[in-house]
Amino acid sequence: MESHLTTSWENKLSLASSEASSILVIADSNLPKSYSKEVLDICNKESPTHIISFEGGEGIKTLSHVSEVYVHLEKMGADRKSLVVCLGGGTITDMGGFAASTYKRGVSLVHLPTTVLAMVDAAIGGKTGVNTEMQENFGLLKNQIGTFYNPKMVGINHNWLQSLKEEEILSGWGEMVKHALLKGGTHLKELMKLSPKLEDLSPMLIRSARIKEAIVNRDEKEIGERASLNLGHTVGHAIESLAHDQGREMKHGVAVAWGLVFALEASVMKMGFDPTTAEELQNWIVSEILKGIEVDGADAVWSKMSQDKKNVKGNVIDVLMIAPGEVKWDFVWEREEFTILWEKFRGRYT
Ligand SMILES: NC(=O)c1ccc[n+]([C@@H]2O[C@H](COP(=O)([O-])OP(=O)(O)OC[C@H]3O[C@@H](n4cnc5c(N)ncnc54)[C@H](O)[C@@H]3O)[C@@H](O)[C@H]2O)c1
Ligand SMILES: [Zn+2]
Incomplete structure (x- = not known):
């Protein structure tokens, strides 16, 4: 299989955007606003683009968050040619990737990882997933619900790591x-x-x-x-x-x-x-x-x-x-x- 990884993320994102009927960027709200602006500017030039934000962390890997993404896609009139762009750490790429892989049986997906862990691991390899929610007898079960779904590209931009905490590095x-x-x-x-x-x-x-x-x-x-x-x-x-x-x-x-x-x-x-x-x-x-x-x-x-x-x-x-x-x-x-x-x-x- 060809590689999906690229450091020329701007050109590739622009190309993927030009092939899309509409775009939803799923962004981590902990990121400096300049990151999503940079991404929106590229996407918007090619196709109508919307954004939805979640605060990154294990807590967003639930079916209710996936549902929020579906609702947003419905409201913006997304179709099978729409594109989902995940901008964030592994929790955003796992949850957003799952939503993209299941909405209308799968729309296009781009990962723009913003943590070291997501760049080298979570965004690579096509596994998406969410956790089962807290149940009395089971607790939270990690990554129990998921799909194998490859993104069109994984864009690597080292500059986005500047704001990352040392412990995350x-x-x-x-x-x-x-x-x-x-x-x-x-x-x-x-x-x-x-x-x-x-x-x-x-x-x-x-x-x-x-x-x-x-x-x-x-x-x-x-x-x-x-x-x-x-x-x-x-x-x-x-x-x-x-x-x-x-x-x-x-x-x-x-x-x-x-x-x-x-x-x-x-x-x-x-x-x-x-x-x-x-x-x-x-x-x-x-x-x-x-x-x-x-x-x-x-x-x-x-x-x-x-x-x-x-x-x-x-x-x-x-x-x-x-x-x-x-x-x-x-x-x-x-x-x-x-x-x-x-x-x-x-x-x-x-
Ligand atoms: N699908 C896979 O193959 C795979 C592989 C490994 C891990 N994972 C999953 O990845 C998740 C962990 O990923 P993670 O470590 O990236 O966690 P994360 O998404 O929770 O990000 C860690 C923290 O950093 C913040 N953050 C992200 N990017 C930032 C930036 N550039 N500047 C400032 N803050 C930033 C987030 O808001 C969050 O608080 C786990 O849920 C794990 O199950 C999946
Ligand atoms: Zn690991």
């Missing part, structure tokens, strides 16, 4: 580290030389996004290799979810970075990953996260891990590495083994 960096471990070679070496600051990371963003894009293109529907993108996420999700349950702030990408540190430890024990390389990588990741980690014991983590929707038949499936760039994406944990390793890891980092 660090969170996106966690996913960039994951991509670098999956790729290995010089890409990993180059990323290791950089600090998780915007000036350093900017030139690496599109390369990181292309690593994900290449994996997805080889396995769009996650039959095999795409699962390798869950590296660091089995434990990462458990860390994130336990922190949330206890009212502690924990960014997704930071939890993933800790998940990667653990995956390296486990890869040495279970996959014969070179211990010196693993230690070098672990020291690098931990030194950049800076903050220490507060983690629970193996029982709590195991219990969260076994709720993961990717598990099959009650086994906990994880991604480990044989070496950087060489991945085993269907490793199965036994509880006892995990417990020993987790307690060792916990002892080392807390």
Whole structure:
């Protein structure tokens, strides 16, 4: 499949707009107004353009927000040739992408990601989704409702990251580290030389996004290799979810970075990953996260891990590495083994 990623987003957006009967820009209201103005100016030249704003965050990934988008599309008289442009982080691209993929069975879609995480991850690969809303017995279930739907383009504009908080940059960096471990070679070496600051990371963003894009293109529907993108996420999700349950702030990408540190430890024990390389990588990741980690014991983590929707038949499936760039994406944990390793890891980092 050809690449949808582009840094010449202005030209490509103009082209997509000229092919559209009408346009709806879904923008994050936390963004400086100049960003949406820039986008509206381009779209409006080619086709009648409307805008709807939502405050980005996990809370907007609901069917009621999707409904608001549908209503807006109805009111503006959208048809099957209309275009939806998502300008924001991963919550805007996930929710807006879902709305675009289902309205009249799918209208054209453009993603203009404004967070590091959305540029290298959420806007790439065609997964859209919303969460199920809070129910008494189920709580909030993430990304339970979704589609596979490719945007016409994903436009990368580094300038939009200037307003992003440092913690959001660090969170996106966690996913960039994951991509670098999956790729290995010089890409990993180059990323290791950089600090998780915007000036350093900017030139690496599109390369990181292309690593994900290449994996997805080889396995769009996650039959095999795409699962390798869950590296660091089995434990990462458990860390994130336990922190949330206890009212502690924990960014997704930071939890993933800790998940990667653990995956390296486990890869040495279970996959014969070179211990010196693993230690070098672990020291690098931990030194950049800076903050220490507060983690629970193996029982709590195991219990969260076994709720993961990717598990099959009650086994906990994880991604480990044989070496950087060489991945085993269907490793199965036994509880006892995990417990020993987790307690060792916990002892080392807390
Ligand atoms: N579809 C996929 O394949 C995929 C992959 C990874 C993550 N995701 C999803 O992505 C979401 C997380 O994305 P995110 O980290 O971008 O979160 P987000 O959309 O919540 O953005 C983070 C915060 O930054 C603000 N923000 C966004 N851009 C800004 C900018 N340029 N300047 C100032 N503030 C800005 C937002 O308003 C929000 O408060 C999750 O819901 C996750 O499930 C999806
Ligand atoms: Zn992630």
